[in-house]
Amino acid sequence: MICTGVRVSVNMLSDPKGTPLMFVVRQKKAVLSFQVPLTLRGLYQRNYQYKDVARTLCQPPKRAENETQYIYVDVSTLSEKNATYRLSVTHLQNxxxxxxxxxxxxxxxxxxxxxxxxxxxxxxxxxxxxxxxxxxxxxxxxxxxxxxxxxxxxxxxxxxxxxxxxxxxxxxxxxxxxxxxxxxxxxxxxxxx
CATH class of the missing domain: 2.60.120.380 (Jelly Rolls)
Known part of the structure:
Protein backbone atom coordinates (compact mmCIF):
# COMPACT_ATOMS: atom_id res chain seq x y z
CA MET A 1 0.00 0.00 0.00
CA ILE A 2 1.42 3.39 -1.01
CA CYS A 3 0.58 6.07 1.53
CA THR A 4 1.05 9.72 0.64
CA GLY A 5 0.14 12.80 2.57
CA VAL A 6 -1.72 15.78 1.15
CA ARG A 7 -0.45 19.30 1.78
CA VAL A 8 -2.29 22.59 1.32
CA SER A 9 -0.07 25.65 0.76
CA VAL A 10 -1.08 29.30 0.56
CA ASN A 11 1.09 32.24 -0.48
CA MET A 12 -0.43 35.68 0.12
CA LEU A 13 0.53 37.90 -2.82
CA SER A 14 -1.27 41.11 -1.84
CA ASP A 15 -1.02 43.20 1.31
CA PRO A 16 -4.08 42.39 3.47
CA LYS A 17 -3.82 45.69 5.46
CA GLY A 18 -4.94 44.11 8.74
CA THR A 19 -7.68 41.91 7.28
CA PRO A 20 -6.57 38.28 7.00
CA LEU A 21 -7.93 35.60 4.71
CA MET A 22 -9.50 32.59 6.43
CA PHE A 23 -8.98 29.18 4.82
CA VAL A 24 -11.15 26.24 5.89
CA VAL A 25 -10.17 22.85 4.45
CA ARG A 26 -12.96 20.29 4.77
CA GLN A 27 -12.50 16.54 4.45
CA LYS A 28 -14.86 13.65 5.06
CA LYS A 29 -13.92 13.29 8.74
CA ALA A 30 -11.72 16.31 9.47
CA VAL A 31 -11.68 20.10 9.24
CA LEU A 32 -8.54 22.27 9.27
CA SER A 33 -8.63 26.06 9.38
CA PHE A 34 -5.95 28.73 9.34
CA GLN A 35 -5.60 32.40 8.53
CA VAL A 36 -3.13 34.11 6.21
CA PRO A 37 -1.18 36.03 7.22
CA LEU A 38 -0.69 33.69 10.17
CA THR A 39 0.28 35.48 13.38
CA LEU A 40 2.42 33.51 15.84
CA ARG A 41 3.84 34.79 19.09
CA GLY A 42 7.59 34.50 19.49
CA LEU A 43 10.45 35.58 21.69
CA TYR A 44 9.60 38.36 24.19
CA GLN A 45 5.90 38.11 23.22
CA ARG A 46 6.66 39.59 19.81
CA ASN A 47 4.14 38.78 17.05
CA TYR A 48 5.45 37.36 13.77
CA GLN A 49 3.36 37.54 10.58
CA TYR A 50 3.74 34.80 7.97
CA LYS A 51 2.37 35.22 4.43
CA ASP A 52 3.41 31.69 3.41
CA VAL A 53 1.44 29.00 5.24
CA ALA A 54 1.38 25.26 4.56
CA ARG A 55 -0.34 22.46 6.46
CA THR A 56 -0.46 18.71 5.97
CA LEU A 57 -3.99 17.33 6.06
CA CYS A 58 -5.06 14.71 8.54
CA GLN A 59 -5.23 11.24 6.98
CA PRO A 60 -8.59 9.65 7.86
CA PRO A 61 -8.69 5.88 7.36
CA LYS A 62 -10.07 4.59 4.05
CA ARG A 63 -12.64 1.82 3.90
CA ALA A 64 -11.31 0.59 0.55
CA GLU A 65 -7.98 1.05 -1.24
CA ASN A 66 -9.66 2.62 -4.29
CA GLU A 67 -11.90 4.97 -2.27
CA THR A 68 -11.68 8.56 -3.52
CA GLN A 69 -11.39 11.20 -0.83
CA TYR A 70 -12.43 14.75 -1.65
CA ILE A 71 -11.34 17.99 -0.02
CA TYR A 72 -13.06 21.35 -0.17
CA VAL A 73 -11.32 24.67 0.47
CA ASP A 74 -13.43 27.64 1.55
CA VAL A 75 -11.82 31.10 1.49
CA SER A 76 -13.31 34.14 3.21
CA THR A 77 -12.30 37.63 4.32
CA LEU A 78 -13.88 40.79 5.68
CA SER A 79 -11.64 42.93 3.47
CA GLU A 80 -13.39 45.43 1.23
CA LYS A 81 -10.63 45.02 -1.38
CA ASN A 82 -9.78 41.99 -3.48
CA ALA A 83 -7.02 39.80 -2.08
CA THR A 84 -4.53 37.96 -4.27
CA TYR A 85 -3.14 34.61 -3.17
CA ARG A 86 -1.74 31.37 -4.57
CA LEU A 87 -3.29 28.12 -3.33
CA SER A 88 -1.81 24.71 -4.09
CA VAL A 89 -2.67 21.17 -3.02
CA THR A 90 0.09 18.58 -3.44
CA HIS A 91 0.82 14.95 -2.62
CA LEU A 92 3.77 14.33 -0.28
CA GLN A 93 5.80 11.45 -1.64
CA ASN A 94 7.92 10.98 1.52
Missing part, protein backbone atom coordinates in the same frame (compact mmCIF):
# COMPACT_ATOMS: atom_id res chain seq x y z
CA UNK A 95 5.04 10.95 3.99
CA UNK A 96 5.83 7.52 5.49
CA UNK A 97 9.12 7.20 7.37
CA UNK A 98 11.14 4.01 6.98
CA UNK A 99 13.17 2.26 9.67
CA UNK A 100 16.94 2.86 9.46
CA UNK A 101 16.59 5.39 6.60
CA UNK A 102 17.66 9.02 6.94
CA UNK A 103 15.22 11.62 5.70
CA UNK A 104 15.68 15.40 5.23
CA UNK A 105 12.96 18.03 5.25
CA UNK A 106 12.34 21.73 5.90
CA UNK A 107 9.82 23.22 8.31
CA UNK A 108 9.06 26.70 9.62
CA UNK A 109 6.68 27.97 12.31
CA UNK A 110 4.03 28.62 9.64
CA UNK A 111 4.84 25.47 7.64
CA UNK A 112 5.15 22.62 10.15
CA UNK A 113 5.68 19.08 8.89
CA UNK A 114 4.49 15.73 10.14
CA UNK A 115 5.08 12.20 8.95
CA UNK A 116 3.69 8.74 9.47
CA UNK A 117 5.61 5.75 10.82
CA UNK A 118 4.36 2.18 11.01
CA UNK A 119 6.26 -0.38 13.06
CA UNK A 120 7.68 -3.36 11.21
CA UNK A 121 6.56 -6.72 12.47
CA UNK A 122 8.81 -7.87 15.32
CA UNK A 123 9.85 -4.36 16.43
CA UNK A 124 8.59 -3.20 19.81
CA UNK A 125 10.41 0.15 20.02
CA UNK A 126 12.38 2.65 17.92
CA UNK A 127 14.52 5.69 18.64
CA UNK A 128 13.50 8.73 16.61
CA UNK A 129 16.53 10.99 16.16
CA UNK A 130 16.30 14.48 14.69
CA UNK A 131 19.25 16.75 13.92
CA UNK A 132 19.67 20.24 12.52
CA UNK A 133 22.71 22.18 11.29
CA UNK A 134 21.26 25.31 12.95
CA UNK A 135 20.83 25.92 16.69
CA UNK A 136 18.26 28.67 16.21
CA UNK A 137 15.30 28.66 16.20
CA UNK A 138 14.29 26.12 18.81
CA UNK A 139 12.15 23.25 17.48
CA UNK A 140 9.63 20.79 18.87
CA UNK A 141 9.37 17.09 17.98
CA UNK A 142 6.12 15.40 18.95
CA UNK A 143 5.01 11.76 18.89
CA UNK A 144 1.25 11.31 18.48
CA UNK A 145 -1.10 8.47 17.71
CA UNK A 146 -2.79 8.33 14.29
CA UNK A 147 -5.94 10.34 14.81
CA UNK A 148 -7.44 13.63 13.78
CA UNK A 149 -6.69 16.37 14.58
CA UNK A 150 -2.90 16.39 14.45
CA UNK A 151 -1.43 19.03 16.76
CA UNK A 152 1.47 20.42 14.72
CA UNK A 153 1.74 24.11 15.59
CA UNK A 154 4.09 25.44 18.26
CA UNK A 155 1.14 26.62 20.38
CA UNK A 156 -0.67 23.24 20.47
CA UNK A 157 1.95 20.51 19.90
CA UNK A 158 2.10 19.66 23.64
CA UNK A 159 -1.63 18.89 23.93
CA UNK A 160 -1.36 15.16 23.20
CA UNK A 161 1.29 12.43 23.06
CA UNK A 162 4.88 13.17 24.05
CA UNK A 163 7.19 15.89 22.85
CA UNK A 164 10.80 17.07 23.01
CA UNK A 165 12.19 20.55 22.42
CA UNK A 166 15.50 20.80 20.60
CA UNK A 167 18.11 23.08 19.12
CA UNK A 168 20.60 20.91 17.17
CA UNK A 169 19.77 17.31 18.22
CA UNK A 170 16.98 15.37 19.89
CA UNK A 171 15.93 11.76 20.34
CA UNK A 172 12.78 10.08 21.64
CA UNK A 173 12.39 6.36 22.36
CA UNK A 174 8.97 5.20 21.25
CA UNK A 175 7.15 2.00 22.17
CA UNK A 176 4.99 0.21 19.59
CA UNK A 177 1.82 1.27 21.42
CA UNK A 178 2.19 5.01 20.85
CA UNK A 179 3.91 5.96 17.57
CA UNK A 180 2.31 6.76 14.31
CA UNK A 181 2.60 10.46 13.65
CA UNK A 182 5.66 12.67 13.99
CA UNK A 183 4.97 16.42 13.81
CA UNK A 184 7.91 18.80 13.79
CA UNK A 185 7.37 22.53 14.01
CA UNK A 186 9.44 25.70 14.14
CA UNK A 187 12.56 24.47 12.39
CA UNK A 188 14.35 25.20 9.17
CA UNK A 189 16.10 22.02 8.01
CA UNK A 190 15.98 18.74 9.90
CA UNK A 191 17.26 15.21 9.38
CA UNK A 192 15.43 12.22 10.81
CA UNK A 193 17.40 9.03 11.38
Missing amino acids: FVLLTEERFSFNATPSQPQYFKYMFKEGLDSVIVQVSSPMAFPCSVISIQDIQCPVYDLDNNVAFIGMYQTMTKKAAITVQVTCLSCLPVSSCSHRNIE
Whole structure:
Protein backbone atom coordinates (compact mmCIF):
# COMPACT_ATOMS: atom_id res chain seq x y z
CA MET A 1 0.00 0.00 0.00
CA ILE A 2 1.42 3.39 -1.01
CA CYS A 3 0.58 6.07 1.53
CA THR A 4 1.05 9.72 0.64
CA GLY A 5 0.14 12.80 2.57
CA VAL A 6 -1.72 15.78 1.15
CA ARG A 7 -0.45 19.30 1.78
CA VAL A 8 -2.29 22.59 1.32
CA SER A 9 -0.07 25.65 0.76
CA VAL A 10 -1.08 29.30 0.56
CA ASN A 11 1.09 32.24 -0.48
CA MET A 12 -0.43 35.68 0.12
CA LEU A 13 0.53 37.90 -2.82
CA SER A 14 -1.27 41.11 -1.84
CA ASP A 15 -1.02 43.20 1.31
CA PRO A 16 -4.08 42.39 3.47
CA LYS A 17 -3.82 45.69 5.46
CA GLY A 18 -4.94 44.11 8.74
CA THR A 19 -7.68 41.91 7.28
CA PRO A 20 -6.57 38.28 7.00
CA LEU A 21 -7.93 35.60 4.71
CA MET A 22 -9.50 32.59 6.43
CA PHE A 23 -8.98 29.18 4.82
CA VAL A 24 -11.15 26.24 5.89
CA VAL A 25 -10.17 22.85 4.45
CA ARG A 26 -12.96 20.29 4.77
CA GLN A 27 -12.50 16.54 4.45
CA LYS A 28 -14.86 13.65 5.06
CA LYS A 29 -13.92 13.29 8.74
CA ALA A 30 -11.72 16.31 9.47
CA VAL A 31 -11.68 20.10 9.24
CA LEU A 32 -8.54 22.27 9.27
CA SER A 33 -8.63 26.06 9.38
CA PHE A 34 -5.95 28.73 9.34
CA GLN A 35 -5.60 32.40 8.53
CA VAL A 36 -3.13 34.11 6.21
CA PRO A 37 -1.18 36.03 7.22
CA LEU A 38 -0.69 33.69 10.17
CA THR A 39 0.28 35.48 13.38
CA LEU A 40 2.42 33.51 15.84
CA ARG A 41 3.84 34.79 19.09
CA GLY A 42 7.59 34.50 19.49
CA LEU A 43 10.45 35.58 21.69
CA TYR A 44 9.60 38.36 24.19
CA GLN A 45 5.90 38.11 23.22
CA ARG A 46 6.66 39.59 19.81
CA ASN A 47 4.14 38.78 17.05
CA TYR A 48 5.45 37.36 13.77
CA GLN A 49 3.36 37.54 10.58
CA TYR A 50 3.74 34.80 7.97
CA LYS A 51 2.37 35.22 4.43
CA ASP A 52 3.41 31.69 3.41
CA VAL A 53 1.44 29.00 5.24
CA ALA A 54 1.38 25.26 4.56
CA ARG A 55 -0.34 22.46 6.46
CA THR A 56 -0.46 18.71 5.97
CA LEU A 57 -3.99 17.33 6.06
CA CYS A 58 -5.06 14.71 8.54
CA GLN A 59 -5.23 11.24 6.98
CA PRO A 60 -8.59 9.65 7.86
CA PRO A 61 -8.69 5.88 7.36
CA LYS A 62 -10.07 4.59 4.05
CA ARG A 63 -12.64 1.82 3.90
CA ALA A 64 -11.31 0.59 0.55
CA GLU A 65 -7.98 1.05 -1.24
CA ASN A 66 -9.66 2.62 -4.29
CA GLU A 67 -11.90 4.97 -2.27
CA THR A 68 -11.68 8.56 -3.52
CA GLN A 69 -11.39 11.20 -0.83
CA TYR A 70 -12.43 14.75 -1.65
CA ILE A 71 -11.34 17.99 -0.02
CA TYR A 72 -13.06 21.35 -0.17
CA VAL A 73 -11.32 24.67 0.47
CA ASP A 74 -13.43 27.64 1.55
CA VAL A 75 -11.82 31.10 1.49
CA SER A 76 -13.31 34.14 3.21
CA THR A 77 -12.30 37.63 4.32
CA LEU A 78 -13.88 40.79 5.68
CA SER A 79 -11.64 42.93 3.47
CA GLU A 80 -13.39 45.43 1.23
CA LYS A 81 -10.63 45.02 -1.38
CA ASN A 82 -9.78 41.99 -3.48
CA ALA A 83 -7.02 39.80 -2.08
CA THR A 84 -4.53 37.96 -4.27
CA TYR A 85 -3.14 34.61 -3.17
CA ARG A 86 -1.74 31.37 -4.57
CA LEU A 87 -3.29 28.12 -3.33
CA SER A 88 -1.81 24.71 -4.09
CA VAL A 89 -2.67 21.17 -3.02
CA THR A 90 0.09 18.58 -3.44
CA HIS A 91 0.82 14.95 -2.62
CA LEU A 92 3.77 14.33 -0.28
CA GLN A 93 5.80 11.45 -1.64
CA ASN A 94 7.92 10.98 1.52
CA PHE A 95 5.04 10.95 3.99
CA VAL A 96 5.83 7.52 5.49
CA LEU A 97 9.12 7.20 7.37
CA LEU A 98 11.14 4.01 6.98
CA THR A 99 13.17 2.26 9.67
CA GLU A 100 16.94 2.86 9.46
CA GLU A 101 16.59 5.39 6.60
CA ARG A 102 17.66 9.02 6.94
CA PHE A 103 15.22 11.62 5.70
CA SER A 104 15.68 15.40 5.23
CA PHE A 105 12.96 18.03 5.25
CA ASN A 106 12.34 21.73 5.90
CA ALA A 107 9.82 23.22 8.31
CA THR A 108 9.06 26.70 9.62
CA PRO A 109 6.68 27.97 12.31
CA SER A 110 4.03 28.62 9.64
CA GLN A 111 4.84 25.47 7.64
CA PRO A 112 5.15 22.62 10.15
CA GLN A 113 5.68 19.08 8.89
CA TYR A 114 4.49 15.73 10.14
CA PHE A 115 5.08 12.20 8.95
CA LYS A 116 3.69 8.74 9.47
CA TYR A 117 5.61 5.75 10.82
CA MET A 118 4.36 2.18 11.01
CA PHE A 119 6.26 -0.38 13.06
CA LYS A 120 7.68 -3.36 11.21
CA GLU A 121 6.56 -6.72 12.47
CA GLY A 122 8.81 -7.87 15.32
CA LEU A 123 9.85 -4.36 16.43
CA ASP A 124 8.59 -3.20 19.81
CA SER A 125 10.41 0.15 20.02
CA VAL A 126 12.38 2.65 17.92
CA ILE A 127 14.52 5.69 18.64
CA VAL A 128 13.50 8.73 16.61
CA GLN A 129 16.53 10.99 16.16
CA VAL A 130 16.30 14.48 14.69
CA SER A 131 19.25 16.75 13.92
CA SER A 132 19.67 20.24 12.52
CA PRO A 133 22.71 22.18 11.29
CA MET A 134 21.26 25.31 12.95
CA ALA A 135 20.83 25.92 16.69
CA PHE A 136 18.26 28.67 16.21
CA PRO A 137 15.30 28.66 16.20
CA CYS A 138 14.29 26.12 18.81
CA SER A 139 12.15 23.25 17.48
CA VAL A 140 9.63 20.79 18.87
CA ILE A 141 9.37 17.09 17.98
CA SER A 142 6.12 15.40 18.95
CA ILE A 143 5.01 11.76 18.89
CA GLN A 144 1.25 11.31 18.48
CA ASP A 145 -1.10 8.47 17.71
CA ILE A 146 -2.79 8.33 14.29
CA GLN A 147 -5.94 10.34 14.81
CA CYS A 148 -7.44 13.63 13.78
CA PRO A 149 -6.69 16.37 14.58
CA VAL A 150 -2.90 16.39 14.45
CA TYR A 151 -1.43 19.03 16.76
CA ASP A 152 1.47 20.42 14.72
CA LEU A 153 1.74 24.11 15.59
CA ASP A 154 4.09 25.44 18.26
CA ASN A 155 1.14 26.62 20.38
CA ASN A 156 -0.67 23.24 20.47
CA VAL A 157 1.95 20.51 19.90
CA ALA A 158 2.10 19.66 23.64
CA PHE A 159 -1.63 18.89 23.93
CA ILE A 160 -1.36 15.16 23.20
CA GLY A 161 1.29 12.43 23.06
CA MET A 162 4.88 13.17 24.05
CA TYR A 163 7.19 15.89 22.85
CA GLN A 164 10.80 17.07 23.01
CA THR A 165 12.19 20.55 22.42
CA MET A 166 15.50 20.80 20.60
CA THR A 167 18.11 23.08 19.12
CA LYS A 168 20.60 20.91 17.17
CA LYS A 169 19.77 17.31 18.22
CA ALA A 170 16.98 15.37 19.89
CA ALA A 171 15.93 11.76 20.34
CA ILE A 172 12.78 10.08 21.64
CA THR A 173 12.39 6.36 22.36
CA VAL A 174 8.97 5.20 21.25
CA GLN A 175 7.15 2.00 22.17
CA VAL A 176 4.99 0.21 19.59
CA THR A 177 1.82 1.27 21.42
CA CYS A 178 2.19 5.01 20.85
CA LEU A 179 3.91 5.96 17.57
CA SER A 180 2.31 6.76 14.31
CA CYS A 181 2.60 10.46 13.65
CA LEU A 182 5.66 12.67 13.99
CA PRO A 183 4.97 16.42 13.81
CA VAL A 184 7.91 18.80 13.79
CA SER A 185 7.37 22.53 14.01
CA SER A 186 9.44 25.70 14.14
CA CYS A 187 12.56 24.47 12.39
CA SER A 188 14.35 25.20 9.17
CA HIS A 189 16.10 22.02 8.01
CA ARG A 190 15.98 18.74 9.90
CA ASN A 191 17.26 15.21 9.38
CA ILE A 192 15.43 12.22 10.81
CA GLU A 193 17.40 9.03 11.38
